[in-house]
Amino acid sequence: MKSILDILTDIRPEFDFSTSQDYLADGMLDSFDMLALVSDLDREFGIRIEGTEILPENFCNLQAIRNLLSKHGVAA
Amino acid sequence: MNLVFRGKRIEGLLAVLPANERLFIDEMDQFDFPRARSLKLKEVMGYDRHRIVDGPVCVSDLAVAGFEHLFAQGVLDRDGFDALILVTQSPDYFMPATSSVIQGRLGLKQDMFCMDINQGCAGFLIGLYQAFMLLEQPAIRRVALINADVMSRKVSMHDRNSYPLIGDAASITLVGRDDNDTLIHANLKMDGSRSDALKIPAGGWREPSSAETRTPHADAEGNLRARDNLVMDGSAVFNFVQTEVPPMIESLLATAGADAAAVDTYLFHQPNRFMLQKLADKMQVPYTKMPSNVVEHFGNSSGVTIPLAIALNLRERVLRETLTAVLGGFGVGLTWSSMLLPLGPMAFCDMINYPGVS
Numbered sequence A: 001m002k003s004i005l006d007i008l009t010d011i012r013p014e015f016d017f018s019t020s021q022d023y024l025a026d027g028m029l030d031s032f033d034m035l036a037l038v039s040d041l042d043r044e045f046g047i048r049i050e051g052t053e054i055l056p057e058n059f060c061n062l063q064a065i066r067n068l069l070s071k072h073g074v075a076a
Numbered sequence B: 001m002n003l004v005f006r007g008k009r010i011e012g013l014l015a016v017l018p019a020n021e022r023l024f025i026d027e028m029d030q031f032d033f034p035r036a037r038s039l040k041l042k043e044v045m046g047y048d049r050h051r052i053v054d055g056p057v058c059v060s061d062l063a064v065a066g067f068e069h070l071f072a073q074g075v076l077d078r079d080g081f082d083a084l085i086l087v088t089q090s091p092d093y094f095m096p097a098t099s100s101v102i103q104g105r106l107g108l109k110q111d112m113f114c115m116d117i118n119q120g121c122a123g124f125l126i127g128l129y130q131a132f133m134l135l136e137q138p139a140i141r142r143v144a145l146i147n148a149d150v151m152s153r154k155v156s157m158h159d160r161n162s163y164p165l166i167g168d169a170a171s172i173t174l175v176g177r178d179d180n181d182t183l184i185h186a187n188l189k190m191d192g193s194r195s196d197a198l199k200i201p202a203g204g205w206r207e208p209s210s211a212e213t214r215t216p217h218a219d220a221e222g223n224l225r226a227r228d229n230l231v232m233d234g235s236a237v238f239n240f241v242q243t244e245v246p247p248m249i250e251s252l253l254a255t256a257g258a259d260a261a262a263v264d265t266y267l268f269h270q271p272n273r274f275m276l277q278k279l280a281d282k283m284q285v286p287y288t289k290m291p292s293n294v295v296e297h298f299g300n301s302s303g304v305t306i307p308l309a310i311a312l313n314l315r316e317r318v319l320r321e322t323l324t325a326v327l328g329g330f331g332v333g334l335t336w337s338s339m340l341l342p343l344g345p346m347a348f349c350d351m352i353n354y355p356g357v358s
Helices: A004-011 A031-045 A062-071 B024-030 B035-045 B059-073 B098-106 B123-134 B192-197 B234-256 B273-283 B294-298 B302-313 B315-320
Strands: B002-006 B008-018 B021-023 B049-051 B083-087 B113-117 B142-149 B169-177 B183-190 B265-268 B323-331 B335-343 B348-354
Touching: A004 A031, A004 A062, A031 A062, A031 B035, A031 B234, B002 B123, B008 B059, B008 B123, B008 B302, B008 B335, B021 B024, B024 B035, B035 B273, B049 B294, B059 B098, B059 B142, B059 B169, B059 B348, B083 B098, B083 B123, B098 B113, B113 B123, B123 B142, B123 B169, B123 B183, B123 B302, B123 B323, B123 B335, B142 B302, B169 B302, B183 B234, B192 B234, B234 B273, B234 B323, B234 B335, B265 B273, B265 B302, B294 B302, B302 B315, B302 B323, B302 B348, B315 B348
Parallel strands: B008 B348, B083 B113, B083 B142, B265 B323
Antiparallel strands: B002 B183, B008 B169, B021 B049, B142 B169, B183 B335, B323 B335
16 A cells, blocks of 8 residues: 555655645645645545545545545554 | 425527537647646546537527427427527627527517526526526527537646536526426525636736736746636536535435435536546446546536536436436536436437538
């Protein structure tokens, strides 16, 4: 199974996602990348992130994404 | 607000599509993004191809071609309707109303109620409400509702947010009285405080078109567009739809006393496949009951996507049976609306190409 960092790097291979605390403010993810990320997380972890959860604060850094996944019963 | 109509039905519909088809894969280099990211977008959003007008084709051209097809097929008489409603965001002129232009070009009778409505992605429902209300008049026996847009002419071809999904199309929906006196339940909300989310900033009276408003500028994501072009706050629109639509549908079914399991099909406006599938997930509607394939075949043609979805996915069924359908429209305004109605049997349900008949 891929890690969250693997998935992020697949989407934007030019960035190191392990250090930034705000992927959107740092220009590493845009709004479409966020949708691509949701699609990949859904598929990789067998979950369905809700449309109302697709907010910048849920995808701004690694911990925020982990917190969102944990709501769906995924420890990543 | 909740709305109720009685004794009205959709008698038939025709979709008119520009024959000019463009493939997303051929257009990717127009955008200032790596091909890999554009391909990812294609996979997630369902972009594949879209139909856009070739040259200075206007809404009235698509509509007139559609009507002439119906007249030639013998499914509609030139005197067979008493009102002409056009829902569009891309009229031929500021004035006169394009519905009047269409009336004139078709040589229709003078006993005719012509009306233009400026609406977009909820425009099929808004047009139906107007048609239903006009049918309360004894003199109006049948209404021809046109939904049509040529928005590709207002979208920058270097705007990855909007250009890949835009589609041009028209539909003609005949609306008449139903002897069965069936109830149609609907609801509607509007929020003008969020009207900036979908906008063409310049070109009207507030900010007339000029050399400056025609000059493209890059946004933070690298999209090039001018103030004369459509601009969409994609995140705001996405959140608006995901937040407002599911409770709207729940409220509709509760008000109508209808069981969700008894709904045969959910026909929603189609901005992209991802957005619709997230709605279906939230509402626990099987994807098979909620078609999401209009954008991948034709693009997002605003108010035409619902009639187009019917013609593309349900033609054979609506010609011979009655489906319990939930329609949902959401977009510019902001506007969101839904309707529960029996759909079919229709006298006709077709798609044609412009120019030429498919």
